Structure formats: C-alpha cells, structure tokens
Amino acid sequence: MLKLLIPISLLFVSLFWKGMSSKEENRDIVVCAATPLLNEEMSPDRPTNLVVDAPIALDPTKSYTLPTLTTNSKGEVVLYWTEKDPQNLISLYFSTSKDGKTFGEKKLVFADAGLGTGRLMRPKLLFKKNGDMVAVFSYRPGGATPPREARSATPSHETNHNNHGTQAAPPQARPKRSSEIRFTVSKDGGSSWTTPTSVDTDTSKLIRGFFDAVVLPNDEIAVAYLKDVKGSTKHEERDLRLAVSKNGVFQAERLIDPVVCDCCNISMVVDQSGALHMVYRDNNNDVRDMAHIISKDNGMTFSAPKILYNDKWEIKGCPHSGATSASTKTEQYITWFSGTRNGQSGIRLTNSSGNLLKVLDANAKNASIAADAKTAVWVWEQTSEAGTTSVFYSKVDNGKLLGSQSVNNSNNGQNASSLAYNGKVLIAYEVVTADKKTALALQTVD
Template identity: 60%
Template sequence: MKKNVFLMTALLVAGLFGVAVAQSNPFGNTASAYTLPTFTKNNKGEPVLYWTEKDAANVLSLFFAVSNDGGKTFGDKKLIFASPLMGSSRLMRPKLLFKKDGSMAAVFSFRNEVAAPAVAEGGHANHDKPAAPAPKPKRDLQIRFTVSKDNGQSWTAPASVDSDTSRLTRGFFDAVVLANDEIAVAYLKDVKGSTKHEERDLRMVITKNGVFQPEKVIDPVVCDCCNISLLVDTKGVLNVFYRDNNDDIRDIARMTSANNGLTWTKPEILHDDKWEIKGCPHSGATSVATGNGALVTWFSGAAVQAGVRLATTDGHLLKVLNANAKNGTVTADDKQAFFVWEQTTEGGASRILYSKVAGGKAQDEQVLQGSDYGQNATTLLANGKLLIAHEVAKPNQKTALSVKVVE
C-alpha cells in the first residue's frame, strides 16, 4: 500500500484528535497482532518505525518502515526476519541499528528448539519399578543478529552474537552503534554451574570490523531478569544502565566507557532508592542522550516515593509518577526532551501520557488524545515534533498499532 493511500485510510478510520494526527494500524494487516513498536532514526536522520506481527500460525515477523516526511507517513513495510521461535517479550524488544554507511543490523532474541530426552523403546528397562521422570531440557535462549547492506531489501542468515554454544539463557539485552561505528550488545547470561533458581551476570560483545568478538563479563552480580539500556552520549561515551543486586537491594546502576567498551568505570547507583526485594521486578531502565548528559527512567518500589522515576545521570529526580504508571520511555533532540509513559485509568484500561522536560524540570502531564487502551509506547523527536507509537490492546481484539504526530 502506497504512502499517501494508507495515510488517507488511517485518517478516515482514526480521525483527527486535536493535537495529534493518528494512524491506526497504518500498515494494513488487521489479521495479525501487532506488538513492540519502536522508533529509531536511520543514517539520514529520518524516522524509522519497526515492530512485530504475529499471524494465526504463531509466526512472528519483524518489520520496519521509513518516513520521509518527519513521521507523518511511512513507506511500505519491509520484512527483516520471521520465525515462530523469535522472542516477543517487552523486556527483550528487537533492536534495529543503522551505521554511518547506511548498513543495518537487527538484533533479537531467539528460542532454540531443545528436544526432550529420548525414551527407550518399550518404556523402562526394569519393569518392576517405574522409570524416573525425564529431566526437563535446559532452556536455550540466544541473541541473534542479521545484517543488510542494501537498505533492508535482503538480510544475512541470523547468527548468535555469543560464540559460546552452551544451552543457556541469554536475554534482557540492548544493542547500540558505538562512536567508532562498531556494534555493542549487552545482555544477562546464566552463570554456568549455578545452583540458584536464576543467577545471571552482565556481559557484553562488541564487533571488530563487523565481527563479534568473544564476550566479556562487565558485572558478575546483577538483578537477573531486568532489561538493560545502552546509550552513547553526545561525547561518544558508552553508558550502560541496569538493575544491580547488592544483597537484594535492587537499584539502577550505571557504568561508563570512554574507549568503546574496552574498559569500564566502577558501577555507581544512579539514585539511592534502597529498594529491597527478594526477587526480580522484571522492569529495567530506558535512557536517552541530551546535550547535558542523559535522562533515565525506571520503576522503583522503594518505601519512599515508590513509582516510575525520571532522573538525570547525576541522580537528580525530575519526576516520580504514581502507582498507576508504568513502562516509561524518553526521547530528546538538541533543544527539548519528552517523558512518555502508560497510565492505568480508574476503569482499568490504559492510555498514554507525556510530559515535556525543559529547564531542568518536567512540565505538567498531558494525555495523548485517542490513546485509550494504549500500552508499550515508543517515542521520537523528529523535526521538532513528537512522534508516539503504541500498541492498542482492546478486550477481545487483536493488538493493533497506532502512530501519532503531536503538533
């Protein structure tokens, strides 16, 4: 479907919502369930939206589309990869990266099929005693990547970023293009031989001339199931934000590297929440670079000011949302920044809210009009305008996709 056609169709379906131009299911496939919309920019600075679609056969497809007009419309969608084994967790969103020369890399989680232990013909050998139950096969979750050098027309066969072939869980990852145009992927990985229910450390792999090198452990003790946020700031410094675990105090930590991941500073707690919890919250941080450092948002169940936080990298809290807020995300350009999140209403449905960040303060909250049943938002500033895309999860309906330009 051509760009101008699907915009007209979208406006007829969704209408104009005052401050926002909305496109509801702008890519035309109402038979699939849309999930995990994510904004980025290509090497030309154009907005790019990528997302997943699951069909009736449970095949998950990763698509992307490019906008040539600042996010008002998007061109035809292009397929990156499709498989029933590709992951679709909110904590492990696929990542689409653009290098300076325009080549692209997609990073995503992938469940390796693990066969159950074979049972000998005839059941068990000793017919006087029942056979012991077969042990469950070890989970094998990989992080794979694929590359395109022709603007997404074709992609290489996906390969694991980790050269270790052990059957282990690797996940909760993030990926970024470094200042030297190489790619870094950070992830949590099972600790081999651990007797705990779940014990993982924080690792990173980095490409050299486009080839992933052996992984390195950058923090051996972390919270085991929270997503990571990687960020290259305006000075080219690589930041990693993750949930640490210090005797069940699970606050957000930050490490930095000024040499593209070769060496790291010691972990520092971003804000001393002192949240003690004997288990993983399954909720990590997201971040964005600004001219004065970065903005970071995360959830804390601390005894004091529990809720989703927005803070600077020096630990200064700009905003703390109430208990009905979740899934915060941030965007910025060289002039302004926005904080976007999901809020549960009194009736139990969700909608999307946003707040402008200026002068070191978060301004009043605004409701994104037409965002009822909205969840898992993504946001981007393009040409001074705020783009927000989110899932629309109405009861008894397939999850749809909505894209809005806030004027």
C-alpha cells in the same frame, strides 16, 4: 486527518477520531503493506468514515507488538515492529518515512517462531554511518515456547497389570532452556539480510537476554546482555556481559558485572561527546537499585558502578522491570520503576547525576524515554480506575520537566515508543483490540 493503523472495528474508530486536543496536531500517518488486504476482503461492517489512501498495513488475523521509532543514517523516521500470525510465525518488519507522516512499503528483516517479542527484550534496528543496517534480537532455538515436562498418559492411580503392577514411568525432566542474542546485517537498505548469527560465540545452552544494543562512535556495534552463570545452583543467576564488534565481527564477550539483578532489561546510550552510558539494575544483597557505568573508549573499559538514586529497594526476587535512557546535547535522562518503601514507590525520572525530577503515581507503568539534541520525551501507560490503560507523555526541555498530557483517544494503549523529530513528537504504541490481539497506532503531538 489522522489515519490509524488498527484492525477493522467500529469500536476503535471512536478511540482515535473523536476530540483531538488543540495541543495535539493531527497528522496523516500511513504504513503501506507489501501484501495489502483487498477491499473486498474487508469486513462488511468496516466504517465508511475511516479514510484509507493507501493499502491497509494491518491484517486483523495477526497480532502486532513492540512498535519502535528511530531515525536512520539519512535522518529519516523509521518505525519497526513485530507481527505474529495464526500459525505463531513471528516477523520483524520496518518501514521508512521521509517526512514523519507517510510511511513506505514495509520490509521484512527476519521471520521465525523463535523470534523474541518480550517487552523487556525489544528488537533493536540500528543504522551505521557506513550505511549498513543491523538488527539485533533475542532468539529461542526450537520455537518461542520450550517443551513442557512430558506427562504419562496413564493416571497415577492406575497400574499396568502386564508389568507386574508397576506404575507408569516418571515424567522426563524439562529440557534446559536456552536463548541467544542474534544479529543480521543488510547492506542494501533492508532489501536483503544475512543469516542471523549469535553475538556470543559460546555455544553452551544458557539463557541470554534482557539486552540492549547501540552503534558506537567508531561505527561498531555494542550489545550488552544478561547471561546465565555456568554451574549455578540457584533458580536464576545471571551476570552482565558485553560483546563488541570489530570490522563487523563480534569479538569474545567480556564480563562487566558478576552480580546483577537477573531479569531486568539493560539500557545503553551514546551521548553527544561519544561516551557510552550503561544503566542496569544491580543486586547488592537483594538491594536492587540502578547502577550507571560509563565508557569513553568504545566499550573497552568502564568506570566503577555508581548507584543512580539510593532507593535502597530490598526485594528477594527480580522486579522484571529495567531502565530506559536517552541523551540530549547537555544531559542524559533515565527512567525506571522502584518499589522502595520510603514513600516514593513508582516510576521515577532522573538525570545522570541522580537528581530526581519526578515520581509517577502507582497507576503508571512501562515508561520509556527518547531524546533529540534539545528535548527528551517521557512516555508511559496510565491505568484508570476502570482498569483500562492510556498513553501519557511529558517533555523535558533544557532540563525542565513540563506537565504531563495524555495522548488523546489512546484508550487501551500500551508499550509506547516515542521520537522527537523536527520539533514534533511521534508516539507509537500497541492497542489492545476487542479480540485481545494487539494492533499498532501512531500519533504526532506538537
């Protein structure tokens, strides 16, 4: 029987309890809350057929986003996500499962109104071989929303007669936006964390974002990100940077590519041989196709950029849509969106050689991919004619793309994450609730 991590609502019970496919295996999936909701605090219209064997993890007053699945250094399943409360405090939590079914008590990593929750800048929770946990996330000092331009309280058509008819003072310029990529470390399994620190030692007020982070074969951390070009007069101009730790301390950032698409997320993965692959959206005279570079020395040097698939998509602006990638024992797979006009516009899936495996139709969006040694799992959102979304997935087994299937009863699902684990596939995603908040759901498919 599947136990769902959603707020109390008759509407969403029907989304997850009816008609499980014979191709989909039901699992009991429970996340225990550190401070559970008591039964007497639950809504009186709570359905009695929603079985709860553990405290409810989800508080209906909060919004839950960016559920992400991974494994720790012990091979256990880890789910991490963000929560936003009515006071706009954003918290990053994680929970661990020893069997991929039942999850233990959630643990707090960091909480602050400035914690980033953008879909293109998902927090990363990393596990080093020495047992350390490292969380990397975007952070905006001063809160999530920068101040707007100060506006005069005096309407422009009115004058101040005590000041000889002069108009109100002009609005002040909007403060320069800035954001950082910060990291925090836990050496005790996530019970306590160090004070978050920027991976970039440059203190200039600049935007840094659209990052990815990985553990390198030498057990150091690499973080790639886009950064504002100092002194640029363009609306947005960013280059690609990389910061790598040494003995746990991040060294000075290095410039990887001076001209890139300015608002698309980066993807990094370490393959089975220990090579670091980085995929990012390049910008060659407004042709914005995906570039692929490889490092075989823990990020010290990289190969020359190679365009994965020559869509020749020319667009005068950033698509705000990057790539995700994953590596099996024998191959790397990459998925991204291209708006090319060659008749193949949409989300595509290729291997590292640029061989095109499939292009999804125009109703697909927000794709991601994960893999174990043998199998890659491709997930995305599919929009129906009625405008609702649901989660679909397809497996790549030994280089062969299998047929796509929907995750049953995943109506209103979005921003999915997947994990191949012990011959099964775990898929976590957000569910848009009736009050426009988002909740979490987690299913296992065979």
